[in-house]
Amino acid sequence: xxxxxxxxxxxxxxxxxxxxxxxxxxxxxxxxxxxxxxxxxxxxxxxxxxxxxxxxxxxxxxxxxxxxxxxxxxxxxxxxxxxxxxxxxxxxxxxxxxxxxxxxxxxxxxxx
Amino acid sequence: xxxxxxxxxxxxxxxxxxxxxxxxxxxxxxxxxxxxxxxxxxxxxxxxxxxxxxxxxxxxxxxxxxxxxxxxxxxxxxxxxxxxxxxxxxxxxxxxxxxxxxxxxxxxxxx
Numbered sequence: 001x002x003x004x005x006x007x008x009x010x011x012x013x014x015x016x017x018x019x020x021x022x023x024x025x026x027x028x029x030x031x032x033x034x035x036x037x038x039x040x041x042x043x044x045x046x047x048x049x050x051x052x053x054x055x056x057x058x059x060x061x062x063x064x065x066x067x068x069x070x071x072x073x074x075x076x077x078x079x080x081x082x083x084x085x086x087x088x089x090x091x092x093x094x095x096x097x098x099x100x101x102x103x104x105x106x107x108x109x110x111x112x
Numbered sequence: 113x114x115x116x117x118x119x120x121x122x123x124x125x126x127x128x129x130x131x132x133x134x135x136x137x138x139x140x141x142x143x144x145x146x147x148x149x150x151x152x153x154x155x156x157x158x159x160x161x162x163x164x165x166x167x168x169x170x171x172x173x174x175x176x177x178x179x180x181x182x183x184x185x186x187x188x189x190x191x192x193x194x195x196x197x198x199x200x201x202x203x204x205x206x207x208x209x210x211x212x213x214x215x216x217x218x219x220x221x222x223x
Contacts, residue, residue, distance in 0.1 A: 031209045033210075042200075042213055042214070042215040042216060043156070043200070043213040045210060048209070048210060050209065058210070090155055090156070094209055096209050098144065098161065098163075099144045099146075099204040099209055099211065100146065100158055100161055101146075101158070101202075101211055102158060103148075103155040103156045103157070104155060105154075105155050106154075106155045
């Protein structure tokens with residue numbers, strides 16, 4: 001049972017490049033979330049999705065794009081990476097029944 | 113703004129002692145409460161959920177909820193060095209499926 005996976009686990013990119021972080025879950029959870037975690041700011045919600053083709057902004061959506069064509073996948077794209085987007089990114093999913101969220105292993109992104 | 117507050121710590125306890133972690137929240141409409149454990153360099157791991165006032169026990173962990181006072185706590189009995197981690201409190205107010213996270217409390221259990 002793979003659960004929820006993220007790829008890549010580590011990524012170094014340059015300012016201005018487009019980067020896509022992948023998230024895949026095998027639980028058929030309807031809800032999926034993207035967070036970033038930075039020292040001093042804790043976990044902040046970037047985008048979330050209630051179902052395939054339904055997405056909505058979270059607390060810090062600027063500079064990010066999401067899509068969800070299939071229930072199991074929820075990619076996060078940085079259209080033009082900036083140094084301020086250097087962070088650890090976590091994907092999470094929830095079946096929506098009791099609001100419990102389960103996190104993937106994270107992607108550590110460095111923008112140079 | 114809906115807030116969840118935690119003391120950042122570090123909270124240092126000796127091995128075998130009870131560790132008490134506290135969390136307060138501002139939204140009186142909050143209905144679901146969670147504790148996550150996060151080891152350094154790892155992702156948050158759900159360890160406790162609590163939905164009604166009172167205590168909920170699971171092994172060495174006890175979650176306590178007091179909606180009137182708007183606080184939720186986590187007690188760890190017989191603390192072990194392996195419990196050393198950051199503990200995140202998260203709250204859902206049932207207006208959507210989102211969680212609001214506190215900044216976390218770093219717990220250090222000394223042998």
